[in-house]
Amino acid sequence: MQGWRTSPAAARWWHVVTVLIIAASLITQLVLVFQGTNVLVEDGEEAPGTAMRVVNFFSFFTVQSNILLGIGAAILALNPRADGRGFRVLRIAGLIGIAVTGVVYVTLLRDVVDLEGAAAVTNVGFHYLAPLLGVVGWLLFGPWPRIDLRVVVLSLAWPIAWLAYTLIRGEVVDWYPYPFIDVIEHGYGRVLLNAAGITVVFLAVGWLFAFGDRRLGDRAGSPDLPRTR
Structure with missing residues (x-):
């Protein structure tokens, strides 16, 4: 079992499958967005134009x-032992983001929209398969150790930037990707409180990954964190 877990070939195949599922979900959903299908608007509302739908699609934290x-899985498919400061930040940002995506969706958003057909399939890819493949793949294949406090802090720049972008754009276009961040419905006080709660979740998940990274690295006999550029 240990040999299978440390096999570069097994790691590559796992990461390839991860990339293929994510790519298939993204492409399929993007086609639906262009077609104006399942554009995530309330019943009775007029769907926005194509350009707006595409921007909205890429504005979702899930996407x-x-x-x-x-991207991290694609790099690891080419080199299962990839390293470097930029890669570490990219990798942990993707892992924390996808883990939080799965948790928030299951606990808060699962019943918000009623999807059918291809949209329902891509929803499974985005919110169930990708989080599962990402986290389990990291547990099985690492690479570890790759996470320290600086990496975790740098990885949080993306969700902070996403929040700022979402609130600023929401003021302009009157559209927010998730109900708990909808200023029109809740006001800034409640939205900022919700954002603070999600931030705590981010920090907790980041700490879990950092703790697990060190423990898994020690168990696998990995050396201390190498110096990166």
Whole structure:
């Protein structure tokens, strides 16, 4: 079992499958967005134009976290022992993002929309398969150790930037990707409180990954964190 877990070939195949599922979900959903199908608007509302739908699609934290995880998995498919400061930040940002995506969706968003057909399939890819493949793949294949406090802090720059972008754009276009961050419905006080709660979740998940990274690295007999550029 240990040999299978440390096999570069097994790691590559796992990461390839991760990339393929994320890519298939992204492409399929993007086609639906262009077609004006399942554009995530309330019943009775007029669907926005194509350009707006595409921008809205890429404004979802779920989509961005899947993209980051997919890029990291693609790098690892080419080199299962990839390293470097930039890669570490990218990797942990994708892992934290996809883990939070899965948790928030299951606990808060699962019943918000009623999807059918291809949209329901891509929803499974985005919110169930990608988080599962990402986290389990990291537990099985690492690479570890790759996470320290600086990496975790740098990885949080993306969700902070996403929040700022979402609030500023929401003021302009009157659209927010998730109910708990909808200023029109809740006001800034409640939205900022919700954001603070999600931030705590991010910090907790980041700490879990950092703790697990060190423990898994020690168990696998990995050396201390190498110096990176």
